[in-house]
Amino acid sequence: MKKLYGVIGSPIQHSMSPLIHNDAFLQLGIDAHYHAFHVLPKDLEAAVVGLKALGVAGFNVTIPHKKAIIPLLDEVDNTALKIGAVNTVVNENGKWTGYNTDGxxxxxxxxxxxxxxxxxxxxxxxxxxxxxxxxxxxxxxxxxxxxxxxxxxxxxxxxxxxxxxxxxxxxxxxxxxxxxxxxxxxxxxxxxxxxxxxxxxxxxxxxxxxxxxxxxxxxxxxxxxxxxxxxxxxxxxxxGVQMFVYQAALAFQYWTNRVPDVHRMEKIVTERLGGTTC
The missing domain is CATH 3.40.50.720 (NAD(P)-binding Rossmann-like Domain)
Structure with a gap:
């Protein structure tokens, strides 16, 4: 059965995370899909419950939820606690565990x-x-x-x-x-x-x-x-492109234990933004 991953935030429509993660799944032969979910602050708690009920395997967290999501998780990595923000959540045997890959x-x-x-x-x-x-x-x-x-x-x-x-x-x-x-x-x-x-x-x-x-x-x-x-x-x-793709690659590893092609991720993002890569 295809695994589901995603990102929650508001706004979220311009996120490039689905582009790089879905491409990485394809390149590594992983049967999974990554989707962007628009979640308003007032709906965050319900969204976290719903994602778990749907069996989502993991998701990213972006503005404005990185701090607010912490008390809604089952466990939080020490680094994320020190930073005071979570940007990556992993479904670990039915428990939501939060990490921070930004730093x-x-x-x-x-x-x-x-x-x-x-x-x-x-x-x-x-x-x-x-x-x-x-x-x-x-x-x-x-x-x-x-x-x-x-x-x-x-x-x-x-x-x-x-x-x-x-x-x-x-x-x-x-x-x-x-x-x-x-x-x-x-x-x-x-x-x-x-x-x-x-x-x-x-x-x-x-x-x-x-x-x-x-x-x-x-x-x-x-x-x-x-x-x-x-x-x-x-x-x-x-x-900021390299920070974006390296934090994404670390999240990808938390979810799959596989290492994506970071340079391919960088090329996708740069070209989408209208730039060129060597």
Whole structure:
């Protein structure tokens, strides 16, 4: 019998998850189907019960349900609890178990372009994506992470919550500008620069050092203004497509114990967004 997987969120109609997961099932000869389910916040509890009743084998969770779903699950992985968000749910012998693949997926994507040990890193933003990425990045040996947020108190709270006072700092815009030549990696986690506001940029990078890594988790547009400016400075840039596909690949592995072709996933997403791949 064909297994059913999916993603729940609101809005959900533009999700590219069905494209990459259904293609991966086909490529690996797995008899399964992945479907996007539009679930409003008021219907979340009923949806979780209904998905279990239907015998759904697993599903992804996206905005606005990543936090709200936690108390509705039978078990939650420790990483997801620390991050405070679940983006992947697995049906484990009739029990819903929640995981978070956003942070590990981001680090896996970053490792495609650079080693992550002993890096001085700037994270821009202190929201849900920043939480997941910070939690995973600080596990890398020798990582030193600064956080810039428009509300400095929110960045400081995040540092204290994760007990990172010895390795992380909440920095002001002036400190970001002053420290810019020292950063090895800059990670942009906010919505600044996303379509339709494609001319916006969260920070100025005039003194960015050559060969720094600038990573923006936005993938619409494929190249934000921040990435354009970084490229002009000689930086190595990465958009959000790789994070998207690596977190998806980890979810796929949780469900099937099979490893999908991540590069094929990346090609599908990039081409759908109007870009080209090598």
């Amino acid at each position: 590990p997926g981001y680090v896996a994507a970053l490792k495609q372009i650079t080693a992550t040990e002993n890096k001085h890193i700037l994270i821009i933003g202190a929201g849900g994506a920043a939480r997941a990425i910070l939690y995973s990045l600080v596990k890398e040996p020798g990582a030193k992470v600064d956080i810039f947020n428009r509300t400095p108190e929110k960045a400081q709270h995040l540092i204290e919550e994760f007990s990172l006072q010895g390795t992380s700092r909440a920095v002001t815009m002036a400190e970001v500008v002053g420290n810019m030549p020292n950063y090895d990696v800059i990670v942009q986690t906010t919505s600044v620069g996303m379509h339709p506001h494609i001319e916006d940029s969260p920070v100025q990078i005039a003194t960015l050092k050559k060969n720094a890594i600038v990573s923006d988790i936005i993938y619409n547009p494929l190249e934000t203004d921040l990435l354009k400016q970084a490229k002009l400075k000689g930086a190595i840039t990465q958009n």
